[in-house]
Amino acid sequence: SQTIHQWPATLVQPxxxxxxxxxxxxxxxNPNLYWYRQAAGRGLQLLFYSVGIxxxxxxxxxxxxxSRPQDRQFILxxxxxxxxxxxxxxxxxxxxxxxxxxxxGPGTRLTVL
Amino acid sequence: xxxxxxxxxxxxxxxxxxxxxxxxYSSSVPPYLFWYVQYPNQGLQLLLKYTSAATLVxxxxxxxxxxxxxxxxxxxxxxxxxxxxAAEYFCAVSAPTGxxxxxxxxxxxxxxxx
Numbered sequence: 001s002q003t004i005h006q007w008p009a010t011l012v013q014p015x016x017x018x019x020x021x022x023x024x025x026x027x028x029x030n031p032n033l034y035w036y037r038q039a040a041g042r043g044l045q046l047l048f049y050s051v052g053i054x055x056x057x058x059x060x061x062x063x064x065x066x067s068r069p070q071d072r073q074f075i076l077x078x079x080x081x082x083x084x085x086x087x088x089x090x091x092x093x094x095x096x097x098x099x100x101x102x103x104x105g106p107g108t109r110l111t112v113l
Numbered sequence: 114x115x116x117x118x119x120x121x122x123x124x125x126x127x128x129x130x131x132x133x134x135x136x137x138y139s140s141s142v143p144p145y146l147f148w149y150v151q152y153p154n155q156g157l158q159l160l161l162k163y164t165s166a167a168t169l170v171x172x173x174x175x176x177x178x179x180x181x182x183x184x185x186x187x188x189x190x191x192x193x194x195x196x197x198x199a200a201e202y203f204c205a206v207s208a209p210t211g212x213x214x215x216x217x218x219x220x221x222x223x224x225x226x227x
Contacts, residue, residue: 034214043203043219044157059214090156100145100207102215104156 002027006105019078023091031093033074038088086112115140119218132191136204146187147205
C-alpha cells in the first residue's frame with residue numbers, strides 16, 4: 001500500500017532563517033506531487049505541483065521554492081522566512097490515470113516568530 | 114477555470130441529528146468532485162468522490178453526497194451525527210485532464226453537541 005511521510009511534524013523558526021520541509025511517498029512510482037499551505041481558519045492554497053523529477057510548477061508568487069530531486073521526494077524550501085509563511089503545510093500525491101483523488105500527508109505545522 | 118463554494122464556515126448539530134454540509138461548484142468541463150475530512154493538526158482524509166458514475170455516492174463513516182448537475186451542487190449528508198464527526202470538511206473539484214490539481218473550498222467546521 002502507499003504511504004506518504006512529511007517531516008518535521010512541527011517547526012518553529014525565526015524570521016529570516018532558511019526552511020526545508022521534506023515529503024516522501026512509498027509504494028507508488030511516478031506520482032504527481034503537490035504542496036499546499038493552510039493558513040489559520042482558511043482553506044488550502046496550492047503552492048507547487050510536480051509531474052516528474054525536476055519538473056516544478058509554481059501556482060502563487062511567493063517566498064518559497066520547491067524541488068523534486070527523486071521520483072518520490074518533494075522538498076519545500078525558503079532562503080529567508082517571513083512571518084506570513086506561518087501555516088500548516090501539506091504534501092499530497094495522486095497517481096497517474098486516477099480520478100485525480102489526492103492522498104495527503106500528516107502535515108507540518110510551521111510557526112515563524 | 115474551476116471553483117468551489119462551501120456555504121457556512123461553521124455548522125453545529127446535535128448528536129443524532131442530520132448533518133448537511135453544502136458545496137456548490139463551477140466548472141467548464143464535467144468535474145470530478147471530492148469531500149475530505151480533516152481532524153485537528155492532521156492531514157486530509159478522503160471521504161468520498163464523484164467521478165461521473167452514480168450520482169449518489171456513498172463514502173466512509175456513513176457519509177454520502179449527491180451530484181446534482183442542474184444545481185451544480187454536491188452536498189454532503191449523514192443521517193445521524195456522532196460526536197466523532199466533529200472536524201473540518203472540505204469540498205474539492207478537479208478536471209479530468211490538465212494539471213490534475215484540486216481546487217478546494219474554504220471548509221466547513223462541523224460541531225456536534227451532546
